[in-house]
Amino acid sequence: MNFDDTPEEAAFRAEARRWIEANAPRHLEAELKRASFASSGIESEDPMAASKAWQKKKAEGGWACLHWPKEYGGRAATPIERVIFGQEEGVYGALSGPFIIGHGMCGPTVMTWASEDWKRKLLPPLASGEEIWCQLFSEPAGGSDLAGLRTKAEPAKDGSGDWIINGSKVWTSGAQHSQWGLLITRTDPNVPKHKGLTMFFLRMDSPGVEVRPIKQANGQSGFNEVFFNDVRIPDSQRLGAVGQGWEVSLTTLMNERLSIGSGMSNGxxxxxxxxxxxxxxxxPAVDDSNVRSKLAQFAVRQSGLKYTGMRAITALSKGQTPGPENSIGKLVAGANMQDLSMFALDLQGQAGVAWDEDSPQNGRFQGMLMRSPATRIEGGSDEILRNIIGERVLGLPGDIRVDKDVAFKDIPTSGRTKA
Known part of the structure; x- marks a missing residue:
C-alpha cells in the first residue's frame, strides 16, 4: 500500500483540519490528553454532555459518520477519508466513546437489515449523537457461547403479531444511557441453537425493561445487567427473518471486533x-537495556495493529464486508493493553499502587490495567477469537461440536431450566 495522500485526499485533509481548528472544544484539550480506553479524561463538566455537543456539531458540519450515506446522516465519504478525519480529529476523538457501539456495530446492522423507513428514522439521530444504542447480546448462563442464549421471544397470544420478551442480558455497555438496543432472542428451542434465534431492536424505555449498572473494579459502571419482563415488541422491529438471528448477529459481531480492535487505546x-x-x-528509564527491549516489543505490536487495521480499511474501500481476520486486531490489542499497563506499573514501583491525580501520567496506566481484563472478554473472548482465526482465517480443522445437530431444548444443562 502507498500511505501518502493522493491530491484528493490531501485536499480533504486540509478541509477537515480547517473545520476542526475552527470548531473543536479547545477548552477540553488538556483533559482529553489524559483520556484512556477506560475514561474520556473529562472532569470539568459532564462527559456525556460534552460528547453529545461535539457529535452534534460534527453532524451539523457534515462530519458525522462520514462513510454513511447522506440520507442516513453521513457524508458518503470513502473509508480512507474517514481515517483521515480521525487522524486530524486527534484527542477530540475521545469524545466519541459513548457512540462507538451505535456507530460501529448497531448502525451497520440496522443499515444492512432494517426497512428503508426504519433506516431513515433511526440512523440520522444515531449519527448526530441525539440517540445512543446498546447491544443486548451476552447472557449470565451463556458465557462466550452467544448461541447458547436463553432470552425468549414468543408470539403474543392476543393475535396482534407482537412479540413478548422474557429473560436477561449482562455486560451490556452503555445500556443506562441508551435510547435503543439491538436484542437477540431465542424464538425456537426445537432446532439447533444457532438456527432458533431472531434479532429485534427496541426502545430501552419500553415497559418491562430494567437496567442495573454493575460496579467495576476501576470504579466505573460502564457495564449493566438488563432484565426483560413481558416486554412487548412489534414485529416491525424485527431484523431479518424469524430464525435468521445468527446471520444478523454476525453483521454486528464482525463490525464489533473491527471497532474494538481499531478504536482501542494502546497506550x-x-x-x-x-x-x-x-x-x-x-x-532515565529509557537508558536501561531491558526497558528498551520491552519498548521495542510494544512498538512492534503497535505497528502490527496499525497495518492490520489498514488492511481492513483497504477491504472496506473496495466495498468488502469486515471479515474474520478482524479478530486478529481485537485479540492482540486486548492482551497488549494488559501487558503494557502492567509493565508501566512495574516501572512506577510503589507509586503504582496509588491511583489518583498525583499518580504518574494521572493514573492512566492504573485505569488501563483495571479495564483491560474486560477487553479480553467483550466482543469475543481470547479463546473464541483464536478459534475464529484458526478455523476461518488459517483454515485449520474446527473444534468438535457435539451439540451441532441437537435441538437447543435437548442440550444438557447444569442447574438450569431447559428452554
Whole structure:
C-alpha cells in the first residue's frame, strides 16, 4: 500500500483540519490528553454532555459518520477519508466513546437489515449523537457461547403479531444511557441453537425493561445487567427473518471486533514518554537495556495493529464486508493493553499502587490495567477469537461440536431450566 495522500485526499485533509481548528472544544484539550480506553479524561463538566455537543456539531458540519450515506446522516465519504478525519480529529476523538457501539456495530446492522423507513428514522439521530444504542447480546448462563442464549421471544397470544420478551442480558455497555438496543432472542428451542434465534431492536424505555449498572473494579459502571419482563415488541422491529438471528448477529459481531480492535487505546506513546521521564538508579528509564527491549516489543505490536487495521480499511474501500481476520486486531490489542499497563506499573514501583491525580501520567496506566481484563472478554473472548482465526482465517480443522445437530431444548444443562 502507498500511505501518502493522493491530491484528493490531501485536499480533504486540509478541509477537515480547517473545520476542526475552527470548531473543536479547545477548552477540553488538556483533559482529553489524559483520556484512556477506560475514561474520556473529562472532569470539568459532564462527559456525556460534552460528547453529545461535539457529535452534534460534527453532524451539523457534515462530519458525522462520514462513510454513511447522506440520507442516513453521513457524508458518503470513502473509508480512507474517514481515517483521515480521525487522524486530524486527534484527542477530540475521545469524545466519541459513548457512540462507538451505535456507530460501529448497531448502525451497520440496522443499515444492512432494517426497512428503508426504519433506516431513515433511526440512523440520522444515531449519527448526530441525539440517540445512543446498546447491544443486548451476552447472557449470565451463556458465557462466550452467544448461541447458547436463553432470552425468549414468543408470539403474543392476543393475535396482534407482537412479540413478548422474557429473560436477561449482562455486560451490556452503555445500556443506562441508551435510547435503543439491538436484542437477540431465542424464538425456537426445537432446532439447533444457532438456527432458533431472531434479532429485534427496541426502545430501552419500553415497559418491562430494567437496567442495573454493575460496579467495576476501576470504579466505573460502564457495564449493566438488563432484565426483560413481558416486554412487548412489534414485529416491525424485527431484523431479518424469524430464525435468521445468527446471520444478523454476525453483521454486528464482525463490525464489533473491527471497532474494538481499531478504536482501542494502546497506550504506547504515553508509555514511551513516561520512560523518558521516569528514572532507574538515577538515570532515565529509557537508558536501561531491558526497558528498551520491552519498548521495542510494544512498538512492534503497535505497528502490527496499525497495518492490520489498514488492511481492513483497504477491504472496506473496495466495498468488502469486515471479515474474520478482524479478530486478529481485537485479540492482540486486548492482551497488549494488559501487558503494557502492567509493565508501566512495574516501572512506577510503589507509586503504582496509588491511583489518583498525583499518580504518574494521572493514573492512566492504573485505569488501563483495571479495564483491560474486560477487553479480553467483550466482543469475543481470547479463546473464541483464536478459534475464529484458526478455523476461518488459517483454515485449520474446527473444534468438535457435539451439540451441532441437537435441538437447543435437548442440550444438557447444569442447574438450569431447559428452554
Amino acid at each position: 504506547f506513546p504515553e508509555l514511551f514518554r513516561y520512560c523518558l521521564e521516569a528514572e532507574i538508579d538515577g538515570k
